[in-house]
Amino acid sequence: MNAPHSRAWYAQLARGLGGYRHAWARVLDGPDPELxxxxxxxxxxxxxxxxxxxxxxxxxxxxxxxxxxARWAAFDAVPELVAQVRVNAPHADVHEWNAKGEVPEPLLGPFDLIVSRRGPTSVILRLPELAAPGAEFLYVGPRLDVPQVPARLSAVGWEVRGEWRVSVRARVPSRADWATRCEWTNEPERVPEWDAHARADGLPYREERYVVLASKRS
Structure with missing residues (x-):
């Protein structure tokens, strides 16, 4: 078993699930928090x-x-995922990169909008190299607070213009699904919650997201 969120783990997801997809079942009681x-x-x-x-x-x-x-460029650190993007979105200009080290020449931009859906927050530290004048940064993270996002934005002279914390009631239908979710979120200590709190229809929990919109400080 590969360590969760290692490159090998992401590659395994790409091969087994056909991409970066949640590997557990869930039922939301409200709108998807990433809307x-x-x-x-x-x-x-x-x-x-x-x-x-x-x-x-x-x-x-x-x-x-x-x-x-006008242009959609993208990057990911996992070669198997990059290959899938080239099939799923052939119009996109996709490259292998981990947001560290030298920026691949095709990704130098500049770009008017840099986005990250639960992607690497390290890209924030590269905004001065990537962003066009007046550009914006849009991010959604997997919990109500991702402290490194505002901290890194401040470090490069950008400021948060909007924050949204979204919490939706949800449930997982089986203990196996809950264990998989806990592995995904690096919270193995929460697996016993199933035994303590599960109902006939599954275990209730909160599906949470933190959304940030930012731009360069004026």
Missing amino acids: TFDALLAERLGPDVRVLEAGCGHGPDAARFGSGA
Whole structure:
């Protein structure tokens, strides 16, 4: 078994699930908490907007939103996922990179919008190299607070213009699904919660997201 969130683990997901997909079943009692990110992204696209996606996974956002931009460039650190993006979103300009070290020349931009759906927050430290004047950064993270996001934005002279913390009631239908989710979120200590709190229809929990919109400090 590969360590969760290691490169080998992501490669295993790509091969086994056909991409960066959640490997457990869940039932939401309300709207998907990432719809806020979707709406903010969609309203910023246009025929002159150059987009860079950090941590693109198998390319669902490139496939869904890419046609609404002048250019959709993307990167991921996992070669298996990069290969899948090139199939799923052939219009996207996709490269292997981990947001560290030298920026690949095709990703130098500049870009008007840099986005990250649960991708690497290290891309924030590269915004001065990647962003066009007046550019924006849009991020959604997997919990209500991701402290390194505002900290890193401040470190490069960017400021948070909007924050949204979204929490939706949800449940997982089986103990195996709950154990998989705990592995995914690096919370193995929470597996016994199933035995203590599960109901006939599964274990209730909160599906949480933290959405940030930022721009360079004026």
